[in-house]
Amino acid sequence: MSRTPVPSPLSHPQQASCPDSEVLAPRPVDAAQRPVDSPVHALQRELARLGPQQDLGDSGEDKPPGWLRLALPLAMSMGLWFVIIRFIGAIWTK
Known part of the structure; x- marks a missing residue:
């Protein structure tokens, strides 16, 4: 192994263009802010409203043993x- 120094990783492009005081970072949500309603959230609400439904054909009562x-x-x-093997064997021996 060589003892060459490892170059430092490149900084993020946004960090390179913004001063240290303007670096974008995660922040906690205030209680006054409303969460964003996305199509995924709407679909989850609709699925939760429908609830689990049992298929009548999948009741498990009339199934044969495993x-x-x-x-x-x-x-x-x-x-x-x-x-299949007998048929191929019959053709092969002709």
Whole structure:
């Protein structure tokens, strides 16, 4: 490793053009100031007003057990791959 000095980071462009007394910095909000109402805030208020709604088709009462919902697609996929491989094997041997 060399012992060369590291250059100091460049100052922010706004800080370079403004004197030290006019540097923009975060400031606390006064109680008299009203918060800005943005479209995001309006959407959040509307969503909070609507509240959570349960989908009638997603009640969970008439669903088959989890093992069946997992095993059935896996078994059907394995069966389909078996048919595909047998079909390719039949064509390949001709």
